[in-house]
Each structure stands twice: as structure tokens, then as C-alpha cells.
Amino acid sequence: MALQKGDLVILQKGSKKYLLIIKEEIFHTHAGYLDLSQIEGKEYGDYILSSKGVPFYILKPTIFDLLMKIKRQTQIIYPKDIGYILLKLDIVEGKTVLECGCGSGALTTALAYFVGKTGRVISYEKKESFVEIARTNLKRFNLEERVVFKLKEVEEAFDEEEEVDALFLDVREPERLLFPAYRALKGGHPLGILVPTTNQVTSVLKGLEALPFVDIEVIEIFLRPYKLNPERFRPEDLMVAHTGYLIFTKKVKVKDGNED
Amino acid sequence: MALQKGDLVILQKGSKKYLLIIKEEIFHTHAGYLDLSQIEGKEYGDYILSSKGVPFYILKPTIFDLLMKIKRQTQIIYPKDIGYILLKLDIVEGKTVLECGCGSGALTTALAYFVGKTGRVISYEKKESFVEIARTNLKRFNLEERVVFKLKEVEEAFDEEEEVDALFLDVREPERLLFPAYRALKGGHPLGILVPTTNQVTSVLKGLEALPFVDIEVIEIFLRPYKLNPERFRPEDLMVAHTGYLIFTKKVKVKDGNED
Amino acid sequence: MALQKGDLVILQKGSKKYLLIIKEEIFHTHAGYLDLSQIEGKEYGDYILSSKGVPFYILKPTIFDLLMKIKRQTQIIYPKDIGYILLKLDIVEGKTVLECGCGSGALTTALAYFVGKTGRVISYEKKESFVEIARTNLKRFNLEERVVFKLKEVEEAFDEEEEVDALFLDVREPERLLFPAYRALKGGHPLGILVPTTNQVTSVLKGLEALPFVDIEVIEIFLRPYKLNPERFRPEDLMVAHTGYLIFTKKVKVKDGNED
């Protein structure tokens, strides 16, 4: 299928990747400049040559690629964590999911991607500059219509009239939003929380004990990258040691005192 | 929304979870028996009482829950790995994905769930008993119509006339299937591979060098679980040390000798 | 050098190891019984045959082997942690080291081993049954003369008239012993602490801030074991996910307000 103006592509040379939109434009790289209009009519898997004759492969951007190319003002949630969140929060076509704290919009992007055209993401964020950058990212990825931003602090309650299918908190004091989250969520459905510190985890765990939530899980995910030489196969020298603790639970309507 | 006969639910008491279909049936547990027909008319988040008066919460099964409840004959691929695979292989509504080696069908289930009603999973597996168990799992989850099984060994080529959006290999000698995988895949699109041993990783890396594949990544993912007591917050004593090495790459049409 | 009655040996068959003293005794194993008097006159590296003709290799017990063969009533400190503790507390021949909380005596054993004949370990423990088991272990390893046990609770201060070279706390509330530890320790010398929970780490960190301690480090150590098949090289399936957090610091006489 021939690529057209407006399509999103990855141009890759070695480990260097660029996420670009096909249009009449010259794009400069260390290996010479690229005439982006040359991509038109090519297909994914083809390449174009830079002004220095260096090939840049035209690749289909995956959601992983989009996440790695998020323009960021903040620490973003990493793919290793996002993949697990999708499974725990059950994010597929048609779901309505509420997130509080959009940051630069990495998780927002993934949620919008996976709820599809028939689903919806509601994103609360009190900081205007974060909403702007998240929106910019979503626009680049053609996902902005799936997201409703609410630029406000949440104190007592979220605004939604209908309960949502899943809810995610990425804020400094998530323990203060547990009751609003409880009220906004459908019965039996999942809540996820990301926090960087153990103090926050313990605050959340105490808060969850006081509300009708069950099936609590607290985990960390590590990703260990390897070098690619098959004659000297070994891990990379450095890795990310910490992004955050992930907490998951499910809402029940009332907690019966007879359970253990 | 009231639950009906045929609906899938999780019944949960403490950390014990049962994945059940609502019907006229008595289900026995250590905390007394459950009359499953009582669930009819209730909602997710409600509970029913066992014959001993113990509450069992009725929860919405997430794809994570389905994966944890896979009936298995083989080692399954874990959610920590599946989440990452979904992002790297770009598995959303409408995609066509081919897997080779279905095992008990854990990844098959996740792929079928995320490609949605308009997508399709093609699953090659040479062992009949594996196809049977995978099919049984998919039926329980109402996903069997999204999957086409091909009970055959792949030697020269996969059968598909149209190239697929993504491809995953979970077989003992994936290096032997790299060329068939190359041919079956759309240009610029992703291939994923899971192998348990470093010897297999090095064989795959050598194989990839000989074919037009770029953007190679080899990683491992760890999940570290924590105990839930906020007064004594600490990791669990034991964790899974290894499931497998994940390899990802993308097909290009030809490799140009001038790239680095 | 021929082995004699009273010598300590490891007898090993496959992955099964026994730590034994050479004497007139019959020792029963799943592979037949062993006449331990047969070891007399042999050398390390030789083997003896069981009553079923199965060879058991006679190996020199290392301190690692002793630690793995500690008789235990409690969770022991693991070699992965002990090795690091030795380096941080600078435990060599001639040192005087104080520990509080001996448990089953694993760390006590290692400390006694490394301070040598001219060094000394002072071990505070309030629970008599722990002292007994620790002493039993030390006797088996011929190290009991290097250790002085003090069967008492420490409230205000440790008893020592002379300051010690290093100090280690393995108790439930180490924050309560920071001032006694401070007073018992030589200026500029190291204090180590092991705690299983993050709540204890934060209590200790707050306590350390209030006293003249510098050069604080908090770490965790993981050990990942691998299977031994070179054709299928891969990690073991399970690993220990957590033993404890290690905290290290050094005493200074006074803290000057001008430092950063």
C-alpha cells in the first residue's frame, strides 16, 4: 500500500529513529538531509537515501515507537509498565477509561490507542502545560479525538455521570483520590495506581483498607536490555533501576465482614 | 447491568479466585459450596454467600484474569511479557497477526482479545494436543472465532497469501523459521520471538544478521511482587527468575550495504 | 595432607552435600550408608563409596559451605549479603566487631571466621534459644572461642569499655539502638544494619539524620542462579526475591553545620 502525504513513518538508520509525517520538507540528520516528499509512493520496508547516500528505512510506527517518541516535560511511564497496565485494566476497543495525572501523555496515548475509535479516555490534569504537551503528542499520533481533557484539580469527586470501566491514578497523593476513584468506577472493575516511592505505596495500601476494594496487587517491573553481538552475548552495562511501584485493585460494592 | 446466564465472572474470596460461567450449577470450594445460579441478576461488585455464609465477590474478568486462568499443559507466556509483546507487535483492533507455536494458548488468547472482532489470529502448531487445549481456553473466553489454527509443521513457508501485520515465534528452533517469517510479514512490520535459552538467542541473532531485518532488540522482563502489609512493606520472598528472552525486529525489503 | 578424626568435611554426591565430622559413625543417605571412619587417611578431593557403591566426594568445607549448613531456627542472612557486609565493615584478622541480634548465627559464623584467632566477635542477643543454636553452629565449626555472647536486651548502652572496629544490627527496631551503637563504635568506623521492610529503612534513615553519622548507603543485593546445561544455558526458574535492605554508615565525632 503506497504511502501518502500525512502518513506517519519511522525513518531508521542503525539505532537512530525519527518519527516523521510525510510532507514537502527537508529533514536534517547527521548522515545528511532527507527529502521527506520522496517517501510518498513508497511502502513500509522500503528506504530512501539521504543527501550523503545513506539509506534510511521506512518503518511502520508501532504504539511502542510512538511511546518512545513522546515529547516530554516530565518523567514518562515506560512501555514495560504500560504493557502490564493494559492487561490489568483490561484496555480494549470500546472501553471508557479515566486517568488522573496525564503528565506528558505517554499512558494517555497508549490508552487512546487501545480503546479504539469506539472507546474514550477521560484525562484529568490540573497543570495546563501538561495538558498542552499531552495534546500535542496525541495530535501527532491522530488520537486526540479519543481523549477528553479536564483541566482541573479533583477534590471531592470526578464529574462523570456514568461509571467508567477502568481508572488510573498517576498523581503525587493518590491516597486522597481513592474515594473519588471508588465512586467513579463500575463495580468489580479495576483501578491502577503508579507511585515512585514506598511511602506513597504504604499510604495507598492504608487508604485501600478503609474502602471496599479487593484483589490488591503491588508489583515492580524491570526491563533488562541485552547487547546484540551473538559471539559475545551479554546484558547492557546499565539499566533503569526504578520507574515506580504499580498498585492494582478492584472495586466491590460493600465489604462483608465475614471474609478473611 | 444485570448479569445473565452464560456470562463469565471471577468469584473471589481473599486471594482465591475462580473463573466461572453463570449457569445452574453447584460449585464446591474450601469455604463451602456456591450456587452459581444465584449470580444471575446480580452485578459486578456484588457478592454471593457460600453454603457456609462466606462472601464471594463477583468481579469482571479482565484479560489479565483470563491469562492467569488458562488451563495449561505447557509453560505459558506470562502477562509481564505479553503486555510488552502487545506494544512491540502493535496489536490493536483489526490487525492480522500470525503466531507459530501456540502452547496452551495464553498468547493466542491475548492476541485474539486485542485484535478484536475485526482482527484475526492465525496460529500454527504441529502438536494436536496443544491446539485442543488452546481451543478449549479460547472457547471459555468466547474468542475462538477470532483464531484460525493450522495444525502443521512449517518448513519452507507459511501458507498465507497476504502478508500479516505482525508475527510471533514461540518454537524450539526459531532460527529455522526466520525466512518463512520474513516472507509472511508486511514490509516495515514487527516480528517477535520468545526463547528460554541464551543459545537460542545467539542462533536467532546470527539468523537475523543474514536477512533484511533491522531495529533488533533483545530484553528480559522481571516482575517483583510485594506483600500488602503497609506497616511492614517489603517484597515477597520468592519471584520468578526467568521466563524467557524476548527478541524483536522489523522486516525491511532489502538491506543496503551502505548503512552502518 | 591426610584427613584425621575430628576434621570437618563436605561429602558430596551430585548436588547433595553433607557437612560431617570424621569419626567412627555410620551415616545414612538415600544412596546407601557411609562409614565415616573410611575418610580417615584420605585427602580432600578423594571419594569414598557408600554401601551401594555410590561415590561421595570429600571436599574442603569453605566458609560458604558452613553458611549453607547452618542449623537454623530463623531466617538467616544469605552469603550474597554477608560477602558485601564483610567488605563494608572491613572484617579481617584481628578486628573486634559487635553484632546485636545473632539469630541462628550465620553472620556470627562469618564474622568469627574472618576476624581470625586474634580478633573477637561480641554478640548481643536477648533470646536464649537463639544463642544456643548460634553456639551449636559455632562449635561445629570450631569458632566458638572467638565469640562472646551477651544474653541481654540492650536499652541505654552496650557494655564495652573499648570502642569496637565495626558494629552490625539485625534487630526488629534498629532505630532504637542507633545511639548505643554510636557510643560503642570507634570514630570514623562502620555501622551496618539489615532490615526486611521499607518502613524500618525509613525509621533508620530518620534516626541517622539526628546523629553524627555520614557516608550512608542503602542497597539490596540479588543473586540470580543459572542452570548448568551448556547447550541450553538459562537462569533457574525461581529466585529469592528479597532477604533485606542493607544500610551502612560511618560514625563521626560531631557533625559540623556547614557541610552540605
Next chain:
Amino acid sequence: MALQKGDLVILQKGSKKYLLIIKEEIFHTHAGYLDLSQIEGKEYGDYILSSKGVPFYILKPTIFDLLMKIKRQTQIIYPKDIGYILLKLDIVEGKTVLECGCGSGALTTALAYFVGKTGRVISYEKKESFVEIARTNLKRFNLEERVVFKLKEVEEAFDEEEEVDALFLDVREPERLLFPAYRALKGGHPLGILVPTTNQVTSVLKGLEALPFVDIEVIEIFLRPYKLNPERFRPEDLMVAHTGYLIFTKKVKVKDGNED
């Protein structure tokens, strides 16, 4: 005990540490210069002021500190690994240990420190510049008399007439030195090997199968550092992902075919 000229001290301000010898010298730092002769007559735990009035604490250098201050031309073996090596190779006062491949001398330093005045380290190294830097390090730490360097390639055999208590290989192709190592080692005593790649591990495992070695262990050790703020307790952002794989085994005189 008053410090004297020639003594080794750590001077520490915040997380900045200097390993210095007391003498008539001016030492420059970002926080002003230090007159090192002022340390004379002070004690560990005291401090001196820089020319800008900033306190630098005088701390006792532990073996851990020495290892962190190794002057290096090469990747050094890390304390997390060295601690475990000491336990597995049973390195205490009086032992004779042979290492092959001294690198910058980090392990050499630790071995020399722990074998004490009555023990000995024999260090084979074919590269003269490595011996020089290792010797420089040992001299700074007053340990040079405990080490004999042999500046030579080992092909057929090590030179020693008497078998050694422990042996460590840190070379590119340790599989080529397994037989020399076997011959140089006492029966029942331990051999350790460090290699960075899985290919080397499998070569060593194959080599060990062909020789009378038992009790094989292959492991990796990770160290995860934490930040020190008790109000926001969390791991550091980055960690070392890989230093090397550690292999340990013990020599037996002959292997009996009847063992499993």
C-alpha cells in the same frame, strides 16, 4: 589513637570521598584546599576544615573504600561480586590463592587484604601495563608484599610447585586454562571464574564437564542502590545491569563413572 604521617585516610564531604596519605601537602578540592598535615594528631571521626571553612571528615578506609578508589585502566570487579568470591574461595588469613588476569588489581587488592600477613597471592598477568597499575594500587594500600606477580602468558601449566588453596580466572578464554587450573589446585578446593558473556560461560561449562570438577555453580549478582530521603524512599533511577557471570566449582582427584 592519633593519626600519623603515612597513614591512609578517607576525607569525606557529602558524597565526595578522597583517599589520601597524611603528609606535608596541599590538596585541592571544589570546596577549597586542604592542608593534609593538619590531619596529623587527629583521630578517625574528627574533621579538618578546608580553606573555605568546609569540614571534611576523617574516616577509616575500609577495604570497600580501597576498592572504590582503585586507579583503573580496565573494568574492575565490583565489591558485590568480590564479597561473594571471598566466601566461595574461602579467602582468610594464611591462604595461598592464585589469580590469572589481574586487570587493574581490584580483586588482587581484596585477596591480598584477606589472606593477611601470613597468606600469599600469586597473580599471573601477561600485560605489563596491568601489572604496573595493580602494583601501584597495592603499594598505596600497603599490600604489595603479599602479592607475587608473574608477568607471563599461561599455556601448559602454572609454575607453582605446591598446590594452591584457591584459584581465580579472569581472562578472555578461561576454558583454555581449566586444565592448568586443575593441576595447580589442591584436591577438594575451589576454583572461581568471571566472564562477561554467556558464550564464555557455555565454553567453560563444556570444559568443566571434561575434567574432574564437581559442585558447579553459575550465578549473577545485582546491586540495587536506594536514595536516602526517608520521606520519599525509593531506588535510584539507574543501576549497573551487568558486570559478569560468576562460575564456581571444586576439584576432585578422579571422577567416578557411577555418580549421577
